[in-house]
Amino acid sequence: MNEPVCEAHAISKRFGGTVALDQVSLRLDAGEAHALVGENGAGKSTLIKVLTGVHRPEDGTIRYLGRPVSFSGPADAQDAGISTIYQEVELAPLLSVADNLFLGRERITRLRLLDRSRLRREATEVLARYGVAVDVRRPLGELGLGIRQMVAIARAVSARARLVIMDEPTSSLAPREVDRLADVIEVLREQGIAILYVTHKLDEVFRVCQRVSVLRDGRLVHTGPVREISRIGLVAAMLGRPVAEVRRHGVTSFGEAHEVGRAAPVLRAEALVRAHALHGVSVEVRPGEVVGLAGLLGSGRSETARAVFGADPLDAGSVEVAGHARRRWNPAIAIRSGVCMVPEDRKAEGVVPGLSVRDNITLAALPRLTRGGLVSRRARDRIVDAFIRRLGIKVSSPDQKVGELSGGNQQKVLLARMLCLHPAVLILDEPTRGIDIGAKAEIQALIDELAQEGLGVLLVAELEEIVEGADTVVVLRDGTAAGVLRGAEIGERRIMELIAAADSDGSAGGRFDD
């Protein structure tokens, strides 16, 4: 191969006491998709930020297109032809989709004025290529997380780049969109563009990438062609454990189906309607049952989960807990009646970054821990210690600020926040999003365990997880229930069929052979 597009040599980066990167070197060639994997907190995002000038490394050099470079910031890197999708999609939510797509490379007329109509036209065209059909004048923030992620991808890819960096681009995408992305990457490679691809989904590594590098605790522990390493080998490298030990775990850590039996549902939501989002969805959860919500991006899974929890006002529908119909329904009441939710958007709606792990865990339990307005310290510390141990949350102390934890551990804190309420029903919206393979397995095992103990779970997750973990699957399409599958009926193909039933060309199911 000729000269690499970008080459990082012996990069080191520290944050206060923590060494985020330790002598990491990486070569990115033209026309290759290079996977970067590793556990939460391994340093992947940090490496990307060093490459694009967000962070300055303490040590090491970067060569780009044959020359040593030191970008002063993302703008600088972008000008040089490095286009980046940072982790956690965060574009400008109040601006239109079109503006978001072209910010920084706005189309202007000869008078140096914005060419709005051209902007709109091109935006619509670009998005169509990714199968996204939205009115590009709509504010981005009105769209779901998945769509926003697609816009971010389109934005990065449509720039004239020599190197495209993607930090977990698919964390909120449904299989169909992931397929589209794979196609796009293929096209980019043919054009000789280098791609750095960060993901926790190992399937994608093997499907999309040619080479893979593994980071562990800030050090590069493996780099080489994808075809020379097995899935198990990759996991072992990430975890730093012998292959044999890793082999014992399956694809997911869900066990066998649970004893649901004929128990009456603890939670029953009937004909939920919310303008533009839900058109009469019904869900039932029995004690010990894991009910999965399946569907495409924007099909209304999160909307359903939130509606069941009372997070958004309903236009119509009813919620019944343990046989009692509820007239007023909001998160506070839901929690009091034993229905708890861990939201999808961890950062925006989950953690309170400035508060300690202890305070974050006991936030929802405050009313129960309070006597005469004062928090009972003993009861609080007991709960906090118990859950930190039980969920294996990695913290330096319960006083540590949650904002300083890595993504996976933040997620566990949120789980603990709800679990310490001893709920009857737990709603989990993508509980394993952006979480490394080890942590993911722990959370899956935990869900299993809780269900065994009689907890009802409403789970929004990747198809694979739903198939393996759920006892019942409600398949959603455009805000309506397209069907309900139970026990043995549950399978990827069956679910895709239900999803695709209304799609005249049936393209949705395209690539899901197991």
Place this chain on the structure above:
Amino acid sequence: TRSVGDGPADAGASAQQQVEATSGDASLCTPERYNGGVPKLDLKNVTVGFAQSEKEANPFRITETQSIKDEAARRGIKLITTNAQSDLNKEIADIQGMIAQGAKVLIISPLNSEGLDPALKAAQDAKVPIMTIDRLLTTKRACVDYLGWIGSDFVKQGARAADAMITATGDKGEVAILLGASGVNVTVDRTKGFKDQLAAKGSALKVVAEQTGDFTREKGRAVTEQLISANPGISAIYAENDEMALGAVAALKAAGKKPGDVKIVTIDGTRGAVQGIVDGWIAAVIESNPRFGPLAFQALEDFYADKGVPAKTIISDKEYTPENAKAELANAY
């Protein structure tokens, strides 16, 4: 409790403004002469506008506005009023607004000696004559930009305060000055008058501090507290209005001083300050009489009656001293 500034009702006739001197009598202003001629009017048939400049937050302003209103009512003249809340732009807009509303004559109490040009111009264009009171528009011409002016000589007030201070202190000791609001010509004049007079008299009094009290009681108190804490030697305070002086009295009381320990001389003549003389806290008050109503409307009447109005009518301000304070208390406002 005692509400401040509601005194004029029981004030005797001698409380009203008296003319001390007039100037510019050679060319008295009449409708023909006023800025190339304005129409003659009967005040009873038109609306008169009054533009107040500052918040009606101290007895001076309360009395001033009330006096205008009372006199208009007494004469059966229709009056509209505005208050600029110490905002120059608002005063301009207020005046222009009143002209637009059909006011045919205006009485204005300018916020400052400068800056009302656009309002004056609007009045000229509409041929609406303006009588000014209190603060003098120093760089404008009488009978051209405005009809005439009635008010006190602020520099002289300051000089009289200096005289009173010399008497009260026996011309020795350290004086602190509580300045009025910054950027207002009243403050400038009263400071200049005071200091110049001390110099002219070769006074031995030493001005050790000059701090703004913004013409308010609260600021006057807070500043005095700091000043006497830093300079226990201060033996006299010149307050440029009564509100600040009363604030200073409160500060002295709180610091455990006795009446007369620190000599206070102040300007305005509010009831509270004159009472302060009676109580021994204040040494002297130079009056600044705000009862402009009778003289202002008389001037308008004279104007339209072709008797003419002098460019400047300076009123004679009284002086309250321990000797006359008790007797004059009813005349204070």
Place this chain on the structure above:
Amino acid sequence: MTTGQAERAAPFSPAAGTGRTRLAALARRHGAALVLVLVVLLGSLTFGSNFTGPGNLGAIALDASYLLLVATGMTFVILSGGIDLSVGSVLALSGVLAAYGSRWGTAGAVLLPLAICGLIGLVNGLLVGRARLAPFVVTLATLLFARGLAFAVSQEGNQVYIIPADLALTRIGQASVLGVGVPVLIALAVFAAAGVVLNRTRFGLRVFAAGNGDGHAAELMGLPVAGIRVRVYVLSSLLAGLAGVLIAAQTASGLPTLGEGRELEAIAAVVIGGTLLTGGAGSLGGTLAGVLLLKVIQNLINQVGTLSSAYQQVVSGTFLVLVVLVQAALARRRRQ
């Protein structure tokens, strides 16, 4: 694109919005203008030509023109996610400097204040944009500083500088074209130019982008956020400075006490105009409506003539709350 996708997207397209929500959206966007029209109607019915006469409208326009200049700059600042509390003091400082500089002719009277105000804006911008200090505190400090400097230049207010009446600046400032004051024309011209900059240029779009989130997203999108912030604060100071120069020209003098509380009035106008105080969304058109609304209300309260100034405050404060309350209610309905 396949039909399937088109179908799927359909429920989310605005075309699917009900008539009611579209009306609400419209009302929020043009809420201030709507209320303005109502208030003006009410005013002309109640007060007739006293209100609608050219003299009165001209007075409102003149008074509004200074606020419009300040509020235009404030709109940029707020859109970018900031706030500028220093404008009232900067306006006063500018007036003082204009009068001071008038000894060197019109050029001095215009350039000196604008240069100093631009510098203050630059300091604001650098502290907010580069040092990342909270705009509220930074501009609170410059509020104090500019006022202090204004007093220092005018020797604690002892010296009021006068602008000679024969100076071109004074003549222009006090002139009017077809009955419309020159300051009004200048304010409108600046406003129109600002409109083009905000809505039709790259810079304008990026101002919006900088105000989304805490500006971090915009930074990662490769936008020079710090630079945008700096420019926005410089613009705001310059426009406040221009207002100061025009007031000085109008009043032929520079007073250090001018413009106290103007910053809050400008902020109120911007917010009434529908711009989000948190940044990222809003419009200059709304700001114009907001400015006019405030000034018209003030004028109407004056028309009542006998209302004491205390009641004026009660009415305008209550009105401010009512307007934002109505807007919030409309926005709420739209979100559902």
Place this chain on the structure above:
Amino acid sequence: MTEPTVAGRTGAAGRVTWLSDYGVYLALGVLLSFNLVFTPNFATVANLRLQLVQVAPVAIVALGMALVIGTGGIDLSVGSTMAIAAALLPLYLGYGPWPAIAVAVLAGAAVGLVNGGLVAYGIQPIVATLGLLVAGRGMALVLADGRLVEIFDPTLAAIGGGQVLEVPLPVLMALAVAAAAAFVLRCAAFGRRLLAVGGNRPAALLAGLPVRRTLVTVYVISGVLAAMAGVLTTGRQSASDPSFTGLLIELSAITAVVVGGTPLAGGRVRILGTLMGALLMQLIIATVIQHDLHDSTARMIQAAIIVAAVYAQRNRSGT
């Protein structure tokens, strides 16, 4: 982004952290030392007491402001609330001092209720409270007919000027309020809720916390504290002055809070820092007056100190 860029903190991490936590104490120390050396009669008990008495109302208002800012809000109406309280006192003194004070404090609570209600409804705090900044002052003036009223009530005078064990009552009150606030933030569920609402409002909502009630309560506290400050001020100057009581105090209070290290973004509150911030501002004013500097100089010095103090804290507070 997930993690904020924290450039520059790497090298001198320790030093910078120290500065950001103790910047206000440092500034205070410097200013105190200056005064001890260069200001005649500064180091006297009487002078110290004076500074504390003068700062007490600002401190009390600032403590309420700190709690409001902790929720990510701001309360511009505190000065007008003080004025309303001041205006009400003489109207109800006929029923005795305590009923009058109760009315004044209730009025403060009412103002807070309106502010809190508007904010809980979703109106941006600056605008919501700006409305009452304007209207509240007007109401106070209407109530008092625009006039200053002298008050000769011994109870009020004692509240404003009395002492317990040589410590002035206003100072004791400020300290009591500070202690209560610190305790609530540390130990009470309400304190956690407040910080959660400020740190991440949607998260607090989804955790089932009564977000609206928390907001309303915080603004009511701020209103009540402002009213108390109004009562103190009125008592101390033996006059109810609705025109000037509390004028512009919102700016001093916000400055004290921010200089004291509480980020405007919410989610964290520093009580001691707020007290120190208020004291710092007070000391600046005292220094300027006692050295007979010009008012204009005072403003410029204040500006410089504010910027320096927040600059020192910039990494930590994330403002």
